Amino acid sequence: MESLSMGGYGPYVWTCFMLTAVVFIICEWRARLRQRRVYRDIEVRIKALGDTQ
Amino acid sequence: MTDDTPGMLTGMFGVVRRDLLLAWKRPGDILNPLFFFAMVATLFPLAVGPSPEQLEFSGPAVLWVAALLAMLLSLNSLFLSDYEDGSLDQMLVSPVPLPVLALGKSITHWLTSGLPLVLVAPVVAITFRMPFSVTGYLMITLLLGTISLSLLGSIGAALTVGLHRGTALLSLLILPLAMPVLIFGARTVSLVASGDGVAGGLYFLGAYAVLVLSFAPFATAAALRISNE
Amino acid sequence: MWKFIHKLASPPHFYGLAARMVPWFVLPGLFLVAYGTYAGLFLAPMDYQQGDAFRIIYVHVPSAYLSMMTYMIMAISAGIGLIWRIKLAHAVAAAAAPIGAWFTFLALATGSIWGKPMWGTWWEWGDPRLTSELILLFLYFGYMALRGAIDDTVKADKSSAVLALVGAVNVPIIHFSVEWWSSLHQGPTLIKKGGPAMDTAMLYPLLAMILGFTLLFGALLLRRVRAEVLFRERRTRWVKDLILSGRSA
Numbered sequence: 001m002e003s004l005s006m007g008g009y010g011p012y013v014w015t016c017f018m019l020t021a022v023v024f025i026i027c028e029w030r031a032r033l034r035q036r037r038v039y040r041d042i043e044v045r046i047k048a049l050g051d052t053q
Numbered sequence: 054m055t056d057d058t059p060g061m062l063t064g065m066f067g068v069v070r071r072d073l074l075l076a077w078k079r080p081g082d083i084l085n086p087l088f089f090f091a092m093v094a095t096l097f098p099l100a101v102g103p104s105p106e107q108l109e110f111s112g113p114a115v116l117w118v119a120a121l122l123a124m125l126l127s128l129n130s131l132f133l134s135d136y137e138d139g140s141l142d143q144m145l146v147s148p149v150p151l152p153v154l155a156l157g158k159s160i161t162h163w164l165t166s167g168l169p170l171v172l173v174a175p176v177v178a179i180t181f182r183m184p185f186s187v188t189g190y191l192m193i194t195l196l197l198g199t200i201s202l203s204l205l206g207s208i209g210a211a212l213t214v215g216l217h218r219g220t221a222l223l224s225l226l227i228l229p230l231a232m233p234v235l236i237f238g239a240r241t242v243s244l245v246a247s248g249d250g251v252a253g254g255l256y257f258l259g260a261y262a263v264l265v266l267s268f269a270p271f272a273t274a275a276a277l278r279i280s281n282e
Numbered sequence: 283m284w285k286f287i288h289k290l291a292s293p294p295h296f297y298g299l300a301a302r303m304v305p306w307f308v309l310p311g312l313f314l315v316a317y318g319t320y321a322g323l324f325l326a327p328m329d330y331q332q333g334d335a336f337r338i339i340y341v342h343v344p345s346a347y348l349s350m351m352t353y354m355i356m357a358i359s360a361g362i363g364l365i366w367r368i369k370l371a372h373a374v375a376a377a378a379a380p381i382g383a384w385f386t387f388l389a390l391a392t393g394s395i396w397g398k399p400m401w402g403t404w405w406e407w408g409d410p411r412l413t414s415e416l417i418l419l420f421l422y423f424g425y426m427a428l429r430g431a432i433d434d435t436v437k438a439d440k441s442s443a444v445l446a447l448v449g450a451v452n453v454p455i456i457h458f459s460v461e462w463w464s465s466l467h468q469g470p471t472l473i474k475k476g477g478p479a480m481d482t483a484m485l486y487p488l489l490a491m492i493l494g495f496t497l498l499f500g501a502l503l504l505r506r507v508r509a510e511v512l513f514r515e516r517r518t519r520w521v522k523d524l525i526l527s528g529r530s531a
Contacts, residue, residue, distance in 0.1 A: 007334035012399050016392045017319065020341040023388045027381055027502050035509040042516045043525050208448055212441050216431050225427055226445060229420040230452050233459035240463055253462075261455065272448055279440040 064149030068157030069164070075134075076165045083165045086127040087173050093119035094177045105182055112181030113191060113242035119177075120170050120195055121202065121235055125224050127166040128206040131158060132214040132277070141214075145281060151274035159207040159269065167199030190245045197258035198238040204262075204269035205230050211276035233261060291368050293511045294520040300504040307501035314494030321487035329484075338396040340487060344495040345389040346411060349418060350453070352382030352499065356425070357450035360443035370507075372439035373514060375446065376429065377506035381499060383422040389415045410464040414457050421449045435514065 076082050097115040101107055135141040144154050174195055175188045183191065209227040213219035241254030289295050322340035329336035356378040363371030393412045394404050407413060428445055432438035515521050 007328065009333060009335040009337075009399055012335055012395050013323070013337050016338045016341050016395050017323070019391055019395075020345070020388060023384050024498060024502075027384055028505070030380075031502055031505040031509060035505065035512065038509050038513045038516070039525070042512070042521060045516075046522055046525055205448075208444070212428060212445060213431075218431070222424075222427055222431055225420070226424040229417050229424060229456070230448065232417055233452070233455050236459045236463045240466060244466075257459075257462075264455075268448075268451065272444055276441065276444050279437060279444065282437070 061149060061153045064147065065153045065157040065160075067149075068144075068154050069161050072158065072161035073164065076161070082127070082130070083169055086123040086166055087169055089126055090119050090123035090170060090173065091177050093122055094180070098180070108180075109182045109246070112178060112183045113187070113246065114239045115181065116174055116178060116191060117195075117198075117235055117239035117242070120174065120199070121228075121231060123170060124166055124199060124202045124206060125227060127162065128203075128210045128227070129220050129223055131162055131207060131210040136214050136281075141277070141281060145278065151277060152270040155207060155211070155273035155277065156270040159203050159273070162207065163200055163203035167195075167203050170199060171195045184246075187242060187245050190251060191242050193255065194238040194241050194258060197255070197262050198234045200262045201234050201258070201265045202231060204265045207273045208269055208276055211273045211280060214277075214280050216280075234258070237261075291370050293370055293373075293515050293518075294524075296370055297508055297511055297524075300508045304501050304504050307497045307504065311494050311497030311501060314490045315498065316494075318487045318489075318491035318494055321483075322491065326484045326487055327481060332400060335396065335399050338392055340491050342389060342392040342396060343488060344491045345385050345392060346415060347492055348495050348499055349382055349386040349389050349415060351496070352378050352385060353418065353421065353446075353453060354450060355503075356382060357446040360439075360446040364440055364443040364447075369514065370511065372443070373510040374503070374507050375443065376439070377510045378503055379422060379426050379429070381502050381506065383419065383426065385499075386415055386419045386422060390419065408464050408467060410457075410460045413464065414460045417456050417460070418453070421453070425449070 094115055097111060098108060101111070132141060135144065144151065147154060171192050174191055178188045178191055206223075206227055209223045209230075212226065213223045216222060237254045237257045241251050241258070244251050244254065290299070318340060322337055326337070328334055356375045359371040359378070360375035362368055363375060390412065393409070393415065397406050397409070397412070398404050405412070425442055425445055429438045429442045432441055512521065
């Protein structure tokens with residue numbers, strides 16, 4: 001497939017695009033992870049201390 | 054406003070005079086960075102080899118890097134002793150505006166670190182077989198550059214005073230900001246050696262020093278307040 | 283108008299609003315990136331000098347652009363937080379930093395990979411953009427290191443704000459210095475400035491990628507700021523109510 005090999009530069013070009021996708025996914029994942037962890041920590045603390053805290 | 058309140062210049066010179074006296078009593082504060090400068094400059098020939106062409110070629114760069122590192126070294130303790138003995142708190146509540154006092158500290162730092170470097174550099178430059186004409190430009194670029202470095206460095210020192218492992222942090226903060234100075238300082242001197250025009254580089258260094266002078270005392274003052282509230 | 287901004291600066295209001303805004307950023311962003319990728323990889327004509335390798339431009343330039351823009355956003359929101367004492371602004375600055383660092387890394391990595399077939403080396407100091415990006419990465423690290431070194435959130439916010447502002451002033455100067463420095467030796471660069479104007483077929487995908495990246499960055503930022511706000515406000519009433527009502531994360 002001509003297009004996939006990118007005139008011989010295939011590995012370079014595709015690596016770059018893959019890397020970009022990976023970075024975006026990592027960022028998104030970490031953001032969600034942080035959100036979830038913060039939420040859970042607060043939830044645990046509130047449930048443990050009751051509504052009086 | 055009675056006449057007891059010190060004016061701004063008096064306040065600033067008060068800081069300068071006090072710190073100069075302190076430095077006089079502890080000559081190590083001035084000498085140690087200079088020794089450090091000489092030693093770092095020596096590291097390069099040791100690591101690279103004694104070939105004269107290489108030395109002459111790398112002289113401006115090595116000397117500039119060594120000067121930059123020596124300045125960083127002395128910046129660490131800029132506010133440290135004031136922090137520890139309570140003078141910093143005094144400065145914070147002084148009627149003299151804090152930026153003025155901060156400027157005073159920067160001036161002292163330059164007088165005790167920058168200026169000595171400018172004076173000592175030619176001596177070390179000899180070991181790099183630097184022609185005298187080039188050495189002159191080295192001194193000028195160092196003169197202008199160290200002014201900027203003292204001012205910028207004060208901001209970093211104020212931000213990191215009292216922080217755990219503030220030393221490494223200070224370097225990490227200041228080095229990227231110091232790169233324009235390093236680039237123009239070192240490369241301008243190299244250009245002299247190769248006979249190209251250097252006016253542009255010198256103008257940049259001068260203009261940059263003026264720019265930094267216009268905001269650094271305020272940033273330093275803000276940083277001092279933040280670090281100590 | 284002021285009321286709108288005032289409401290926006292209120293953490294609980296922002297928290298809810300941001301969640302609703304994310305899809306508006308993600309969907310157009312993904313669409314633009316998809317179009318830009320496809321068009322850039324398959325539709326745009328080949329560059330006569332660099333062959334197909336030039337297609338890396340479609341991820342390298344947007345990353346570099348975003349890395350700079352993020353720093354400016356970081357500095358501006360930090361400044362707003364410092365001057366007008368708006369907590370949310372500080373949260374935005376804190377949330378933006380890691381994203382900016384990632385984009386900077388991406389710009390460096392794609393630039394390096396692009397350089398290998400072009401110059402035969404993984405790193406070319408003569409390329410001003412690469413060197414500038416490297417220094418920018420150091421600026422990000424410094425900012426994050428300073429934040430990390432200060433325990434008290436308020437102090438960390440203010441200190442890092444001063445640093446970000448000083449850095450922002452220096453960024454154009456750093457660029458200028460590196461340009462001058464690299465011009466001393468006519469070194470090889472990835473993208474020739476003042477070269478032949480880009481063919482529209484080449485340009486449109488690039489613009490789409492830049493815009494798409496920006497929108498996706500917006501979505502990422504909104505998510506991170508939400509998490510940041512939640513963390514900072516964890517002891518407040520509104521957060522407690524939110525958690526107790528069991529509303530979604």
